[in-house]
Amino acid sequence: MEGPNGIVYQGADEWFSSDGVDGDGPQGWRLDVVTLLAVIGESSIAEHAQVITASVLCLLPRIIPAPQALLKPSRPQRLPETTAKMTGVYSGVALDTVSFFANILHPLDELPALGFKVLEIKHRDRNNAGGIEVPPQSPINGSVFFSRFRSNGRTNTSLSLAARSIKGPPPDALEDEPTPIRGRATGLSAAFSEDIEAGPNPPPQGITRRQTMKEKVQDFVANPTLVNKSERPAIPATLWSPIHILEIFSALLTYGIIGFAVSQKDGTAIIAVTLMAAASSVVGLASWWRPILTNRSHTNKVPDGDIIIRTREGAFLLVKCTEEVARELYSGTEECDYRVSGQFYRALMGLGTFLLMASVILLGNCKWNSQIFVSGAYVVLNGMYWALGLIPKRYFWDLSRYECKVITPEDSLNAEKETDPNDPREGNKSFTRTLWWAIRETKRTAWVHRNGAAPNTPQWQMWLNEAEAAAKAGDRKWKAVARKDEIMKMTDDEIAKIPSTVPARAFDEAEQAVPAIQIHPQDREQGKGGAF
Numbered sequence: 375m376e377g378p379n380g381i382v383y384q385g386a387d388e389w390f391s392s393d394g395v396d397g398d399g400p401q402g403w404r405l406d407v408v409t410l411l412a413v414i415g416e417s418s419i420a421e422h423a424q425v426i427t428a429s430v431l432c433l434l435p436r437i438i439p440a441p442q443a444l445l446k447p448s449r450p451q452r453l454p455e456t457t458a459k460m461t462g463v464y465s466g467v468a469l470d471t472v473s474f475f476a477n478i479l480h481p482l483d484e485l486p487a488l489g490f491k492v493l494e495i496k497h498r499d500r501n502n503a504g505g506i507e508v509p510p511q512s513p514i515n516g517s518v519f520f521s522r523f524r525s526n527g528r529t530n531t532s533l534s535l536a537a538r539s540i541k542g543p544p545p546d547a548l549e550d551e552p553t554p555i556r557g558r559a560t561g562l563s564a565a566f567s568e569d570i571e572a573g574p575n576p577p578p579q580g581i582t583r584r585q586t587m588k589e590k591v592q593d594f595v596a597n598p599t600l601v602n603k604s605e606r607p608a609i610p611a612t613l614w615s616p617i618h619i620l621e622i623f624s625a626l627l628t629y630g631i632i633g634f635a636v637s638q639k640d641g642t643a644i645i646a647v648t649l650m651a652a653a654s655s656v657v658g659l660a661s662w663w664r665p666i667l668t669n670r671s672h673t674n675k676v677p678d679g680d681i682i683i684r685t686r687e688g689a690f691l692l693v694k695c696t697e698e699v700a701r702e703l704y705s706g707t708e709e710c711d712y713r714v715s716g717q718f719y720r721a722l723m724g725l726g727t728f729l730l731m732a733s734v735i736l737l738g739n740c741k742w743n744s745q746i747f748v749s750g751a752y753v754v755l756n757g758m759y760w761a762l763g764l765i766p767k768r769y770f771w772d773l774s775r776y777e778c779k780v781i782t783p784e785d786s787l788n789a790e791k792e793t794d795p796n797d798p799r800e801g802n803k804s805f806t807r808t809l810w811w812a813i814r815e816t817k818r819t820a821w822v823h824r825n826g827a828a829p830n831t832p833q834w835q836m837w838l839n840e841a842e843a844a845a846k847a848g849d850r851k852w853k854a855v856a857r858k859d860e861i862m863k864m865t866d867d868e869i870a871k872i873p874s875t876v877p878a879r880a881f882d883e884a885e886q887a888v889p890a891i892q893i894h895p896q897d898r899e900q901g902k903g904g905a906f
Contacts, residue, residue, distance in 0.1 A: 411752040415439035418759040432658030435651035436625040459684040461825040464677035476703040487687035490789035612772040643744035646736035653729035660722035662713040668706025690812040810854035
């Protein structure tokens with residue numbers, strides 16, 4: 375077969391040659407598909423879009439697969455949430471979703487069906503008021519014992535250290551007091567600020583723990599500013615995040631492509647890759663953000679913030695925590711604080727779209743060797759971004775602010791398994807048994823109705839009353855499943871004739887009244903309060 379340039383193809387070349395022109399690859403092959411490779415992988419980029427744009431590294435000029443995944447008409451104001459029934463055991467707050475960071479601390483998809491787990495989550499460096507956590511005073515030789523304090527570099531987004539005051543003699547008077555701290559008390563500067571004194575007065579100015587080099591670099595990556603008093607994100611992207619490593623790698627790869635194009639004297643490739651890298655920086659600037667968590671601005675006394683979560687598969691997760699932790703991770707909102715305004719964002723989106731279109735056109739007109747290099751780079755980057763989806767999200771965010779421990783009682787383990795083959799009721803897994811184990815730990819049933827975990831029938835109400843009484847009495851071996859089977863055989867009239875053995879509560883700790891406009895007209899006529 376004779377090609378357009380008078381070249382005669384024989385054998386295998388006759389079967390696999392292309393009608394190319396001068397400047398094409400071997401046997402006339404072309405790589406027009408390089409423009410398609412540049413926009414493939416949108417799902418992988420969209421999955422990591424929040425982490426990609428959460429640090430200053432999003433401004434690095436680099437090529438990324440499918441940059442159009444970041445070209446959105448509007449920016450999300452909140453982080454993605456997971457669907458699950460969540461209820462405050464004491465507060466009565468009821469929501470249908472679990473926040474982004476809470477689901478990272480305890481992934482709900484790892485809970486087996488009908489499973490049960492109890493967690494304790496608390497701040498590593500904060501007390502209930504949001505200030506520094508310090509042990510109580512301990513008198514030693516007539517003075518005050520200085521306790522060691524470690525803050526892990528965390529600061530609250532709105533509460534100051536004065537929320538947890540510190541008491542003691544003036545700093546100058548501490549010089550003559552024997553203390554277990556290193557050096558003299560007058561040297562309580564950044565170098566010796568791990569030890570502080572507990573009490574109700576504000577601490578002397580400057581008594582904070584010195585940050586490590588890693589924390590300083592991580593702070594700069596998450597919030598690059600030279601202002602010392604600037605507030606850092608409560609949960610920044612971790613310094614050694616896989617996304618950060620990949621962003622630096624893709625930037626170096628981009629510079630390598632440009633250098634190769636220079637050696638090939640391919641001006642089209644140089645301009646195309648430069649415009650694509652500039653588009654990623656423009657889009658990154660438009661979407662650059664940091665997470666801001668909700669916290670308490672007052673120190674009023676409030677109930678504990680314990681949270682119960684029920685998944686669609688019938689699993690229960692009990693989280694024991696303070697109201698401050700519950701406000702940050704569960705009942706509060708995780709807002710996105712963007713660096714640029716809405717009008718500037720739309721202008722940057724328009725510029726990024728133009729740069730992307732121009733670069734795609736130019737990529738299809740690069741020389742053969744440059745197209746080979748660019749195509750290989752996009753294939754590698756697509757594979758790496760896809761592989762990031764296999765890594766747990768806890769490796770992308772710095773969650774050291776919280777301490778999470780599993781405290782499930784021994785007799786509440788393995789709710790999703792058969793625990794006693796000799797007992798066909800209490801020993802087999804069932805929703806009723808898991809629900810009873812949750813009630814046994816909370817010693818409350820008010821949350822059950824708000825959570826939608828049980829039907830609102832006289833039979834179930836009778837069972838819940840007996841379950842709460844058994845839980846408060848400490849009867850952990852109460853036959854919950856057997857008793858439920860007995861009650862379900864009773865009619866409504868039979869239950870109505872049985873006097874209640876459970877005293878009515880004078881106050882429902884978890885009750886919330888619905889506004890009048892949300893009460894069903896039929897309930898309003900009957901004088902019902904509309905509690906939910």
